[in-house]
Amino acid sequence: MLTKNNGIVLSKIKYKDYDLIVKCYTQQRGVVSYILRGVLKSKKGQTKTVYFQALSQLQIEESYRPNQSLHSIREVKPNYIYKSLHTNIYKSAIVLFLSEILSNVLKEEEKNTGLFDYMRTALQYLDNEEQYANFHLLFLLKLTRYLGFQPENINKDYPYFNLESGTFEALANGVYSVSGENLTLLKRLLGINFDSLNTIKINAKQRQEFLNMLLYYFELHLGGFKKPKSLQVLNDVFH
Known part of the structure; x- marks a missing residue:
């Protein structure tokens, strides 16, 4: 289910070789963890990781599936630029x-x-x-x-x-x-x-x-x- 949510980045960790797991505190669901698959594989993908600096405020289009621990992000952009x-x-x-x-x-x-x-x-x-x-x-x-x-x-x-x-x-x-x-x-x-x-x-x-x-x-x-x-x-x- 694609939904829009606002989030504040709490942490990020590298997962396997090219994936990133980002934990956010979101407006609609509290704590949510997202997996960004292959984001570290290319330079283009790596440039997106700047969005996920600590405590960044984001607008997220998410693919959220209840009862799963990791969700995916379809699109992300800054909600407030520090x-x-x-x-x-x-x-x-x-x-x-x-x-x-x-x-x-x-x-x-x-x-x-x-x-x-x-x-x-x-x-x-x-x-x-x-x-x-x-x-x-x-x-x-x-x-x-x-x-x-x-x-x-x-x-x-x-x-x-x-x-x-x-x-x-x-x-x-x-x-x-x-x-x-x-x-x-x-x-x-x-x-x-x-x-x-x-x-x-x-x-x-x-x-x-x-x-x-x-x-x-x-x-x-x-x-x-x-x-x-x-x-x-x-x-x-x-x-």
Whole structure:
């Protein structure tokens, strides 16, 4: 069945000698994996692989067959052309990092237009923004809403945040309790949108420590979550 769908590229891997498997988060079906047969066999085919860079936004004419794990693409074209996301080394590091996380945590093969629209809008914001060193922090924090473990935004005056329960607390609760600079930054980020990110002024060490806390939060709430291999690259670029 030929249908049209919008998708955001999560990952791509070479399959056999000349095929490519591309995983996308799509507007109509959630996570979908496509196989592009023979695309690496000719120069003409290889030029098409530029469409499938990490987090590219595509308009796809697909041959979708229910109950199959791999589907085919009849035609593809950009839905939004990035100006800087794949050419700016700092933004590229963020893209690599976020695509690895999204590929890891997004599993559902069902429609979630709210999540799709969030990803699409946030990535377009990053593409156009000049101050973006903290973008990935807010992106991940807002992503928790769609994954089902968004921090409860009540009792924010309490001096601790419990990573296991996702709530603010009056008393410390062992290794899961967050306080100090990480707590202060968490409270600030919970109350802002992307267009206010430039009001957050932190150094590389603070950014790295908060990110490590966020990744631990993901690990506690998502079975099988692993720290991305690209984390070191991200930390090196923004050090």
